Amino acid sequence: MEEREKFCMExxxxxEALFTQGPEGYxxxxxxxxxxxxxYPAPAELVMVYQKTIPPEVFTLVMGMLSMDVQKKQEKYYTVFPPKEMNVKIEELAEGVTAEGQKVVRRGLVATKDFTAGETIYSETPIISSLEPSLEGNDFCHYCLKQIEESAKVRCATCSKVVFCSETCEKAATTEFHAVLCTKDSEDAHNPERALSDYTKETNNKYPEMIAKFLVRMVHEETLNSGEEYNLFDHIERLRFLEVRPSAAEEKEIALLKLALGSKIPGIEEFINEERYLTLKGKLLYNAYGVSTSLDASRSVEPSPEQxxxxxxxxxxxxGFYRVTSYVSHSCEPNTKVAFLEHTNNMSVVATRDIKAGEELHVGFIDQKxxxxxxxxRRQELFQHYRFKCMCPRCETTE
Incomplete structure (x- = not known):
């Protein structure tokens, strides 16, 4: 950080010395x-300073370079993501034409090599995940969602709301988000962290907490300056999302997030505006996967109303909210399934039949009973929840 600051000031x-020489130094x-x-750690702030302090001709040049940089970064994204070792790539695929005859395309996940039925294509950990609120603090790890026995539980040092399966998970959660969101067993109902936790329990909705975790983790990763070319927001901004219309519930959730994070993350209150929050929630509603890590198939879990x-x-x-598997499209006759082979939130995508290189991967979004x-x-349920009419081969041949 010291070297970056020194370089920035230089x-x-x-x-400043160059632009005072006139146009030849611009x-x-x-x-x-x-x-x-x-x-600079907050580039948007520096841009506003530039706008007020440097000649307009110089400012225009700077913004032009920034625009080119953003464009190159956008174009390069799908050449480096997903990593080649995951054996998949994201391609633009035809999806019919509009009434005006314009070609419609979408992005889908395609295998880059052959796979046989039962073979694991790739595995990935989530960007963020959360337990059903009714399970928090009992028999499942707050971080990896693994089921744990009483003797193996690792408890948070400052609250009794969550438990972990190991010191590794406890440390990772604390570092990435829990230190900011921990209630510290406050008895004050107006305590911001407790208010968010209580709302999650009362409504049985985990997505507001998942958004809070995501925001804290995003800030944490930014402070690491790891050199990664693309950050968490770069990954999720390209994903499809459902339109969420604002309601009293979302207004309350936004207010709770601002209170819980505002005093700890400078600028977060301005960042969490209504449009951005609704978009993040819409991305969870469209892309999140149910995580099954219970060792007891007959376990009764109080389901949340979230899809x-x-x-x-x-x-x-x-x-769980996953970078790569969010690109897998639905089919009523899918060629893959998601599995949690380690009984954690680490997801594996497994071929359910032989798959050829270049073939698009599909998974089922709904339980077909x-x-x-x-x-x-099937089409009615998919349209109700995901706003699309299923055109998979099974639906097309039996319509």
Whole structure:
């Protein structure tokens, strides 16, 4: 951080000296200001400073370079993500034409090699996950969602609301988000962290807490300056989402998040506006997967009213938000299934039949009740929850 700060100040100083020379120094001044912007921890703030303090001609050059940089970064994204070792890639796929004859395309996940039935294509950990609120603090790990025995429980040092399966999970959760969101067993009902926790319990809705975890983890990763080219927000901003219309519930959730995070993360209150919050919630509603880690298939779990993609034999104990598997499309005759082979939130995508390189991967978003749902019923449920008419081969041939 000290080196970045030193470099930033050097570039700012050089830029100021260059633009005072007049138009002949504008090009080099813009380059200096652009370099300072690339290492400054809050670039949006520095842009506003530039707008007020440097010549308009220089500011225009800086913004032009920034625009080119953003465009190159956008174009490069799908050439480096997903990582090649995951054996899949994201491609644009045709999805019919509009009434005006315009081609409609969507992004889907395609295998890059052949797989046989039963073979694991790839595994991935979630961006963020949460237990069903009724299970928190009992028999499941707050971080990896694994079922744990009483003797193996690791408790939070400052609250009794959550438990962990290991010191590794406890440390990871504390570092990534729990230190900020921990209630510290406050008796004050107005305590911001407790208020958010109480709301989760009362409504049985975990997505507001998942959004809080995501925001804290995003800030945490930014402070690490790990050198990763794409951050968490880069990953999720490209994902499809459901439109969520604002209601009193969302207004309350936004207020609770601002209270819980506002005093700990500078600028977060301005960041969590209504549009951004509703978009984040819409991304969870469209992309989250139900997570099954229970060792007891007959376990009874109080389900939350929130939707998630789920076709599982074991009970769903929570939900996870995944970078790569969010791109897997639905089919009523899928060629893959999701599995939690380690009984944690680490998801494996497994081939249910032989798959050829170049073939798109599909998974089931809904429970088809052992095949008893008709085409009309399947389409109705998918449209109700995900706003699309299923055009998979099974639906097309039995329409």
């Amino acid at each position: 570039q700012l100083s050089s830029g 090009d080099m001044a813009a380059i200096c200001f652009y370099k300072a912007l690339k290492v 998630y993609r789920s076709v599982h034999d074991a009970p769903v104990v929570g939900a 052992n095949g008893t749902l008709s085409t009309e019923q």
